[in-house]
Amino acid sequence: MATNTDLLELDGISKSFGGVRALHDVSLTVGANEIVGLFGDNGAGKSTLIKIVTGFHAPDSGTITWKGRRFEHLTVQRARELGIETVYQERALADQQPLWRNVFMGRERTTRLGLLDVAGMRAETEKLMLEFLRFTSKAVTPESFVGSMSGGERQGVAIARALHFEAELVILDEPTMGLSLTETRKTLEFVRGIKDAGRSCIFIDHNIFNVHEICERVIVIDRGRVAGEFRPSEMSVHELVEQLRHVAETGMLAGARG
Amino acid sequence: MTVVRTDASGVLPRRGPKSFLELASVRRYGLQAGTFAMALVLWILFAVGASETWLHFDIYSSLMSTVPLTGIVALALTMVVIAREIDVSFGSVMAVGAWAFVAVGQPELGLVAGLAAGLGVGLLNGIIVVRFGVPSLVATIGSWFFWAGIVLYGTGGKGAGTDFAAGFVTNLVTGRIGGYVPAEFPWMLGIAIVLWVLLNRHRFGAHTYLIGDNEQSARMMGVRTDRVRIAVFALVGTAAAFAGIATTLESNYFWPTTGSGAMLPTVAAVFLGGTSIFGGRGTIFGTVVAAFVIGAIEPGIVSIGWTGLLTQVIYGAVIVGALIMQAYVVRRVR
Numbered sequence: 001m002a003t004n005t006d007l008l009e010l011d012g013i014s015k016s017f018g019g020v021r022a023l024h025d026v027s028l029t030v031g032a033n034e035i036v037g038l039f040g041d042n043g044a045g046k047s048t049l050i051k052i053v054t055g056f057h058a059p060d061s062g063t064i065t066w067k068g069r070r071f072e073h074l075t076v077q078r079a080r081e082l083g084i085e086t087v088y089q090e091r092a093l094a095d096q097q098p099l100w101r102n103v104f105m106g107r108e109r110t111t112r113l114g115l116l117d118v119a120g121m122r123a124e125t126e127k128l129m130l131e132f133l134r135f136t137s138k139a140v141t142p143e144s145f146v147g148s149m150s151g152g153e154r155q156g157v158a159i160a161r162a163l164h165f166e167a168e169l170v171i172l173d174e175p176t177m178g179l180s181l182t183e184t185r186k187t188l189e190f191v192r193g194i195k196d197a198g199r200s201c202i203f204i205d206h207n208i209f210n211v212h213e214i215c216e217r218v219i220v221i222d223r224g225r226v227a228g229e230f231r232p233s234e235m236s237v238h239e240l241v242e243q244l245r246h247v248a249e250t251g252m253l254a255g256a257r258g
Numbered sequence: 259m260t261v262v263r264t265d266a267s268g269v270l271p272r273r274g275p276k277s278f279l280e281l282a283s284v285r286r287y288g289l290q291a292g293t294f295a296m297a298l299v300l301w302i303l304f305a306v307g308a309s310e311t312w313l314h315f316d317i318y319s320s321l322m323s324t325v326p327l328t329g330i331v332a333l334a335l336t337m338v339v340i341a342r343e344i345d346v347s348f349g350s351v352m353a354v355g356a357w358a359f360v361a362v363g364q365p366e367l368g369l370v371a372g373l374a375a376g377l378g379v380g381l382l383n384g385i386i387v388v389r390f391g392v393p394s395l396v397a398t399i400g401s402w403f404f405w406a407g408i409v410l411y412g413t414g415g416k417g418a419g420t421d422f423a424a425g426f427v428t429n430l431v432t433g434r435i436g437g438y439v440p441a442e443f444p445w446m447l448g449i450a451i452v453l454w455v456l457l458n459r460h461r462f463g464a465h466t467y468l469i470g471d472n473e474q475s476a477r478m479m480g481v482r483t484d485r486v487r488i489a490v491f492a493l494v495g496t497a498a499a500f501a502g503i504a505t506t507l508e509s510n511y512f513w514p515t516t517g518s519g520a521m522l523p524t525v526a527a528v529f530l531g532g533t534s535i536f537g538g539r540g541t542i543f544g545t546v547v548a549a550f551v552i553g554a555i556e557p558g559i560v561s562i563g564w565t566g567l568l569t570q571v572i573y574g575a576v577i578v579g580a581l582i583m584q585a586y587v588v589r590r591v592r
Contacts, residue, residue, distance in 0.1 A: 076480075080480070088478060092472075092474075092475040092478040092479050093472070093475055094467070094468050094471035094472045094475050094476065094538065095471060095472065095538075096471045096538040096539055097467055097468065097471055097538065101464060101467070101468070104464075105468055105475070105476065105479040105481070106465075106468075106476065106479035106480035106481045107479075107480065108461050108464050110461065114460070115455070115459040115460060116458075116459045116460060116461065116464060118458075118459065
């Protein structure tokens with residue numbers, strides 16, 4: 001299944017925690033400029049899988065291949081250097097700080113004197129706001145507090161931040177959780193922005209409608225295994241729901257290709 | 259489908275904020291502006307009530323020698339509070355620094371030894387809080403008593419003169435520039451400027467704000483939060499040792515109880531200066547102004563004819579009042 005356009009390839013990944021098997025022989029790929037959905041119940045192993053990709057956990061066995069380079073495991077630092085960025089559920093934002101400080105959180109730009117390049121970071125934040133976020137709803141400036149923004153806007157900031165730092169693969173962990181319908185639409189627009197920017201995305205969401213709408217390919221994880229995958233363009237949401245019911249009962253997609 | 263990207267012109271429409279409290283500058287510096295206004299009101303009150311005192315240079319010369327003794331510690335403590343921690347042990351650390359200074363008995367080496375002792379105690383505080391996970395209030399209450407006890411035990415309760423330091427070091431720390439301006443004042447201003455740069459124009463300060471605001475976020479984004487948190491405690495320790503040495507040189511005598519009265523005015527200066535007890539917010543400028551307001555309260559109330567015994571009452575009221583204001587602003591503004 002792996003082709004030379006694959007950005008990320010996981011092969012035979014297994015991981016146990018103190019005798020509890022979280023992942024069993026999981027193999028999957030993410031193509032260049034592809035939005036891949038990861039769908040599965042709570043405790044199915046999605047989080048563990050993501051943590052292996054972002055370097056928080058090392059797999060017990062299996063390999064990770066990134067642009068043709070094979071790794072036994074990644075570290076957080078290495079994953080970042082490669083261009084893998086995660087947007088966490090909590091979005092990792094600091095509410096009382098201005099937007100520009102959030103965009104550059106932990107990666108502050110400095111001048112040759114070792115001092116913060118405040119003007120430069122503000123200007124880049126402004127550019128990011130115009131080009132990616134397109135904040136139109138209210139007076140948002142690089143000095144605005146992130147805490148005063150809506151859930152969708154905050155999600156946008158987190159995604160924009162990842163893209164700004166040249167992430168080639170953005171992992172979104174339940175980005176629409178707790179958001180209103182309008183804010184969810186906004187967030188999905190930002191996910192499309194990842195595709196438009198020529199990057200890839202792993203999209204994790206419990207909402208089957210969101211997954212069906214935004215993902216080009218969906219991988220279903222069930223009890224630590226890949227139950228199968230499908231292309232939303234080839235089936236309706238209703239067929240999809242039927243398939244997932246089947247997975248819940250049998251652990252496999254009906255007529256699965258996986 | 260809703261299309262969000264309707265703004266083809268790429269120009270952000272900027273509507274004005276809805277209310278005064280929503281102005282970014284008001285939200286950021288409102289508390290500091292309040293402190294500044296309070297300083298002005300107090301000054302006018304004192305200047306009218308006791309003009310012979312407050313319209314002459316002497317009182318300011320006096321404030322310039324007393325305020326920095328707590329102000330320098332308050333400046334460093336501002337960083338700790340922004341990082342959402344607290345340190346109440348600085349009074350004892352003042353004594354530790356001063357004791358190390360006189361115990362060495364050689365002025366230059368003593369200065370270095372005193373500062374190093376303060377740095378050491380500060381680092382230890384930081385390590386207890388960060389590595390062992392003890393809440394900073396509890397940890398530093400313990401360290402407050404512990405180090406005060408060590409100094410009392412080590413000195414046998416006896417003080418010592420500072421004649422050995424007469425000359426360069428005494429002039430450096432507490433001399434009178436041009437015969438009038440106490441050296442403590444430019445020291446405080448210099449330290450304020452250095453800390454301002456650190457806080458506003460350096461990664462260290464950026465990370466201090468982020469940690470105080472949301473430590474978990476900062477950690478997830480690669481900020482080395484443990485190091486920064488330990489460092490701010492080390493900063494307070496060093497500043498406290500310097501203040502302790504200055505206090506000792508100013509009175510030409512080391513008392514083992516040095517710093518025991520520093521708690522109230524120092525903490526009051528930080529909170530009155532608008533630094534948030536909830537972390538993530540605070541300014542150096544606010545602390546500088548507030549330190550002088552706090553320092554002016556005692557001579558002020560005495561000069562207008564009240565009793566100096568009221569000083570503590572007012573300090574306490576100022577701390578609680580400032581914290582109520584903060585809680586109010588946090589609720590209204592978020």
